[in-house]
Amino acid sequence: MTSSRSADPGPAADLAPPRRRDARATRRRILEAAQHAFSETGYSHAGLRDIAARAGTSSTLVLRYFGSKVALFEAALTAAMPVQDTLRWSRDEYPERLAEALLDTANPVRPPLMIALASGDPEAAAAAARVTEARIIGPVAAWLGGADARSRALGIAALATGFATFMRQLPLTPLPPAEQAHQTAWFIGAVRALVEGDGGPPGDAPAG
Amino acid sequence: MTSSRSADPGPAADLAPPRRRDARATRRRILEAAQHAFSETGYSHAGLRDIAARAGTSSTLVLRYFGSKVALFEAALTAAMPVQDTLRWSRDEYPERLAEALLDTANPVRPPLMIALASGDPEAAAAAARVTEARIIGPVAAWLGGADARSRALGIAALATGFATFMRQLPLTPLPPAEQAHQTAWFIGAVRALVEGDGGPPGDAPAG
């Protein structure tokens, strides 16, 4: 990317000079704050003022950078989609890795919840559908292969959404550890069945 | 000003006398309207004025009958839970019946969506968690039996939630019929695995 700045700031751009006005950094902070807010409380309940406060700015600047709330949501959901990472996993490790990612309490960004909690607002639901198709259904279906690839990719997404909703969003009385392990094992098995295909694609078995 | 009430009791108002003030009927209409509104647009996006308009009354009366919006939601979700019906199904027909119920376009009341779309608001999420435990996890787990009954019941609920969200709420480009059938078949198979138990309970087949 060609920087319009003056001289090349050097390879160690991490130690950026203490710019008090940095549009790119501000925009990135807003995007991260939006991912967190939309993941925790959903589209409707996350206000622009909350997001701006998390990012250390004002709601006006948020709108200047992203145009509207629903556009910010679409940008945040797109940025939160970890498809490029998940597609590097092998078919064999995919189910377990997906479960780990969904249950990782250290990461507050949860795309399945962003999708599920957005589907109440029509505009946000349309944005979520666009991003889901472009960044999940399409790539995952291509990665899966086979005739029912789209249906299986959609099943994985639906499974992850329901799993995340019940495991991380609803304040249910927590399961005892044994049942929790059973729950995770069931989820992994269901995803594995979808990854490997229903009847099993002929001659396509990934030699483990 | 919608209807002039005098002089037209309508064609055979069932068997009820033409009461112009019927608290029970009004309350029931409000509850049904709330089930529809919460199923379609979720807790946050469904306003008391919308619900009141669907029921043909005013938001004031809604609040007088149910106290608050979250209390109305809890009452509507409880009334919408079809557990008493589903538990009459045999273990064998349960998965297909559940899929039919979720995909029935004639019925606009969808408890899984009421739960999923409510989990953004903390109070509504708590209410949804209470009703889910009392009316789904508990009864279904008892009906399922076995050590992992609670975990399996939770899996069925999570599966239904994700399935309903992606099949009926998100405006995705619809799957072609063949893939749609595959999707439904996969859902039924996943539910069946949870109903029958993971390792399979020995000698516990219920005679339909």
Next chain:
DNA sequence: CCCGTAAGTTACCGATCGATAACTTACGGG
């Protein structure tokens, strides 16, 4: 017939929301 009470309506409140306009200030090229 009469009136207490329940059923229902109208008007309104404070808070919050997304979004806009106008203003202020810092950065950097000339």
Next chain:
DNA sequence: CCCGTAAGTTATCGATCGGTAACTTACGGG
């Protein structure tokens, strides 16, 4: 040094929300 422009702030708008108070009207027992 100077000033144009981008970055950021303050003030505010109109709409909508859940919720409350006060008023009106119909039902039914005495």
